[in-house]
Amino acid sequence: MHDGEQKRNKWDVVELQKRAGVIVVLVVALLVPMWRSPPFCHAVLCIVLAGGCLEFWWAACSHAVGTQEYILLTVLFLGWFLPSLAGLQVYQDVVGHKCLVECLVIQLAVGDSAQMLVGRSMGRHYACPTISPKKTYEGYLGGAAITLLYASVVHRWPSLNVIVAYTFGCIGDLYFSVVKRRLGIKDYSRLLSSHGGLLDRFDSFIFASNALVWKAVYQQILSGRRIVK
Known part of the structure; x- marks a missing residue:
């Protein structure tokens, strides 16, 4: 095995260990309380949005x-x-807080990890090297297949919702990468140490959750239902 291959495999193991640790923290500290408590879920979403806003403009x-x-x-x-x-x-009125908690798991824990694993093991064709050099078409397609299977079987999500969330999650990741490349930075902050900042971790979720919410709003408008607030 070549030195480059050994280093890449070692990096993959380390990266997987880091992601496993993040998933454990997400489940224990965030996902379970968010699932059980709508106010806590709302508070976390507000913190992510406010923190992401501050990080964006601090970097800018x-x-x-x-x-x-x-x-x-x-x-x-x-x-x-x-x-x-x-x-x-x-x-809360169009998808409910539990849908966004599931979206966190589907997009961040499964979707992003599946992209990385498939891309690093099978990726040969780079999708957008000037924006996100490590992203490959194989990673995107393999990640989509795994995410679709997981979300459909485990969470019983309709296939359309999975595809919408995954697609917009990928767009969100690239969107925030464009800003980072333009600013010449690797991470928006060091709030989460080696994992970067809130925007670096939640970039795909921000777009994925928005896509689900506004898709539901559009469907309610078409059906003539009124969103009560």
């Missing part, structure tokens, strides 16, 4: 140069912040 103010750059970053910021802020007001 530390690395952006020029008025045009700030205008572009403002547009990119509003593109995810406004839908997320509005979604916080309606998600």
Whole structure:
């Protein structure tokens, strides 16, 4: 086995150990309490959104140069912040808090990990090397298949919801990667130590959860139901 292959395999083991640790923390400290308590779920979602907002602008103010750059970053910021802020007001009535807890598991624990594993073991064709150099078409497709199987069997999610969440989760990951590449940074912060900041961990979930919420809102509008707040 070549040195490069050995290093890659060693890295994969270390990365898997880190992800396993994160999953345990997520389940014990976040997912179970969020599942059992809607107010706690809402509080966590608010903290993630507020923390992500602060991280975004801390990174922007530390690395952006020029008025045009700030205008572009403002547009990119509003593109995810406004839908997320509005979604916080309606998600309980359209999908319920348990759906977003399941989305955390499906998108972050299963989807992202499946992408990484399939991409590193089978990936040959890079999808967007200038934005996210390690992402491959094989990783995306393999991750989609595993996520679809898991979410359908374990959580009984409709296939369309899984595909929507997974697809927009991948878009969210690339979206925030574009900002990082433009700012010339690896992570938005070091809040979570080697795992980066909140945006680095929850980037795909932000887009995935928004997609589920606004898909449900659209379906309610089509069916003539009124969202009560």
